[in-house]
Amino acid sequence: KNQVEQSPQSLIILEGKNCTLQCNYTVSPFSNLRWYKQDTGRGPVSLTIMTFSENTKSNGRYTATLDADTKQSSLHITASQLSDSASYICVVSPDYQLIWGAGTKLIIKP
């Protein structure tokens, strides 16, 4: 069964600190993996999208990595800001579908 699991479920860190969010998937075949950011009460917004051949991709302070062999991805946030408080959702595509993870809720405290 195609599944995407994210950890931790929630995370609280202090402003300015770095953090890493994890995504493990059992999806086959694999087309691409993307990370979305969802602010409370808003729709998700795409951060990065990676294909099989890409193992890292950056978008400002956000860096996503992909290990297609172990079927793991991570999203690293550098020098966190209060505006980074949101849910981060990992989505894996096996060609004709989008399999959504439940998300990690990140809270940045001043």
Add this chain to the structure above:
Amino acid sequence: EAQVTQNPRYLITVTGKKLTVTCSQNMNHEYMSWYRQDPGLGLRQIYYSMNVEVTDKGDVPEGYKVSRKEKRNFPLILESPSPNQTSLYFCASSLQTEVGANVLTFGAGSRLTVL
């Protein structure tokens, strides 16, 4: 501004009272889709549309209807809402119809409560 617009943003209704959630995009996107989001679960697709007059069921279509008479509009219809349809609903669109490659643009969400 390029966007997906949903209405209403918030709605409280009673069991059995038909309602429609509208969705409109101004980006000339081919692909449109409805999702529901419930606590602790990933987004689940309700229905999607590859083009005008072409709609298909997603993962959780029961209790919902859609139509795509015009390219820009994709309303979600609940003919007889039930409490288990209380959820946060998102409409999304994409220029590409190839689902695996597309990047979705989401609306702001519609929070529906069925009593």
